[in-house]
Amino acid sequence: MSAPGIVVAGLRKRYGPTLALDGMSFSVRPGLVTGFLGPNGAGKSTTMRVILGLDAVEEGTALIDGRPYRSLRHPLTHVGSLLDAAALHPGRSGRNHLLWLAHSQGLAARRVDQVIEEVGLASAARRKAGGYSLGMRQRLGIAAALLGDPPIIMLDEPFNGMDPDGIIWMRGFLRSLAAQGRAVLVSSHLMSEVQDTADHLVVVGRGKAIADAGVAELIAAASGNRVALRTTAGAHAMKVLARAGATVAATGRDTIAVSGLPADRIVTVLNESAVPFSEVSAHRATLEDVYLDLTREAVEFRAATPTEVRR
């Protein structure tokens, strides 16, 4: 029996001179919400299109329950996906959009009405989709993803355009899908959208996964043995701590992050050199910090690109 869920291994893809995917590998397991995070342009959407067999890759494989997507019979009963909520015919009603999708999988119209109820779109289902708000389109897209009652759900930026009510609904909804035992992959470029929802995070930058771990694990790793120090004599403090073997970095006007020395040793060093300080505390990273830390390089690379092009 092959691995359930999605297994992506070593994807490489080039669009002209840019390397869109550069060895992308990760897996999405049943019963968990996996957050797929990265700056815009990091390769999240491309990866999702590859998983769905829409884009071809030069190297690597993307498997659904051990099989390539294109070999699946009635694929929407294996993977439900939402790539672009705006990809609709504006003149077709939401219900009819779901109806043709249902027919493409041999599903009955009864199933269409069920998913419409499930996403709370019943009152608008018979109206033309062209008149839907972005939030309503997202709900329609979620309904389409649920249509085949698939064990795997994959959503690209589902929080985009949702109002606060919708975001809260979406979070609860994703949790309940995972609680039903489904594998859920949700992409976002904002950590704040997924940090309370995801169990597992895949952080991507420059076309590859740069972190693939549980949420708690990631926070612990990023916090390390760092100590936050508050002092008005920042330059002096950094000098003496560095001499004592610590790695130091200014994090604010009067705050310094210190790693490589335990807190009690830091206090001793500072006292010996008569450096005044008001606070020494164990630093605890937030997921936001972890994310920014991990993706900094990728973002900097992207920001540098226009200069390189000019040259």
Added chain:
Amino acid sequence: MRVALHAEWTKIRTVPSPLWLLVGTVAATVALSAGATSVVNCTASGCGGDTTKLSLMGVYIGQALVAILAVLIVSGEYGSGMIRTTLAAVPRRAIAFAAKAITLTGVVAVGGTVAVLGSVLAGRLVLPDLGDQALSLTNGPAMRAVVGTVLYLILIALLSLGIATAMRDSATSIGIVLGLLYIVPILVQTISDPYWQRLLQKIAPMSAGLAVQATTDLHSLPISPWAGLGVTAAWAIAALSVGGLLLRMRDA
């Protein structure tokens, strides 16, 4: 395949534009045909010329609406991005493409038949009854012209579908199809050399294909009726092959 066809049929019947374009095809075809037959000068010895061809003249304009309908079926999906939903639902692209082509064929066959029979009926009502067999469906050549014209419309639809799948963009595809159909006949008018004139008429999709409407003076045609329709079929097959191949090769 069956489910893919069902999906395409549901798609085409749940938006208003295909129906309106079909209604427009019928209306434009019948109107132009009736107009053409009404200006004929009939005498006691007959109406002169090819009355069958004349009364089917409306396809000159009807085919443009059929082409637009066919283009929009695929390029409309590229415009909105819905093609990705289609190909995620039916990942085997040959099947997805075939389902579109078959659905289009069925729809145009129905609309084209109504348009062509409407034109024949209009011709009969407009022209004085001179015992002319040209508009009787029991007449062999007239029957061939009627059936051939419906087939011609289907082939134009498939040609348009192939081009739209290759080009992906509505405006570009419609431009290419209409250019292919109408520019060659205009060019022919400007060429004085009869050899080149006949050659162009033999290979252009419209002038060759509409040879199937001729019922008189068959020996003077640049190409025989069925062979002419065969030329249009070759165009359609070529466009479908290129479109289908690109659909399979390219990222969606």
